[in-house]
Amino acid sequence: MDNNIASLRKDLNMTQQELADKVDVTRQTIIALERGRYNPSLLLAFRITKALSKDLIEDVFCFSELNEKK
Amino acid sequence: MIGKSEWFERRRYGGWGVRPCKWQGWAYVAAMIIPLVAVNAIGGISNDDRNVVMGAWIALIILDTIDIMAHLKKDERSFMHEAISERNSSWFMVIVLSIGFAYRIIDGARAGRVEIDPVIAVALVGAVIVKAATNYVLERRN
Secondary structure (H helix, E strand, C coil), rough: CCCCCHHHHHHCCCCHHHHHHHHHCCCCHHHHHCCCCCCCCHHHHHHHHHHHHCHHHCCCCCCCCHHHHC | EEEEECHHCCCCCCCEEECCHHHHHHHHHHHHHHHHHHHCCCCCCHHHHHHHHHHHHHHHHHHHHHHHHHHHCCCCHHHHHHHHHHHHHHHHHHHHHHHHHHHHHHHHCCCCCCCCHHHHHHHHHHHHHHHHHHHHHHHHHC
C-alpha cells in the first residue's frame, strides 16, 4: 500500500517522533510506513489520517493492486 | 515498581527479556547489580544472612523485571515482529525436541527397553496444551 505520510507530515512541520507519539507507535514504525515497508492496520491508518489533519483515509493511503503483488 | 519501562526495549538479537536503551536503564542495571556484589564482598556477615539478603534482592530484581516487561510499550508492528520471531524460535525448539524424543525411543528400542524422556515429553505435551489454550482464547476474543 502506497502512502504520502512523509510529505503530509513535512507540510505540518511534524517530526517522525511527534507523529509517532500522536498515534501511539514507535518512530521505527513511522519510518517503516514512510518507506512503504509496512502496511498498517485499519485502526492505525485512521489514526494517522486524523493526526495528519485529513478527513479521508484515501488522502493518505492508496491501494495499488500492482504493488501488493510484488 | 522501581525501573521504568521507557528505559528498556525488548531484547531482539540476544535471547529473551529486555535490554537498556537509555542511560537510566544502564544506571538501573548497575544499581541492581552493585548491591549483589557488595553483599558478597563485605565481610562480617554470616552465610545465612547473606543468603537471605541476596535471595530477597534477586526476588526484587525478578519482580521488577516482570513489571518492566509487562509495561513495555508495544505497537502493532513490534507486536507482530515479536509474535513471528517467537513462533519461529518455538518451531525450532519443537523440531529439536521431537528429534531428541524420537532418538531416545529408537535408542531404547534397540537395547530392548522403552525409553521416554519425561522432560521432553512434558515440554512437547505442554506446548500442545499452551497452543490450544492460546487459540481457544484468541478465537473467543476476536
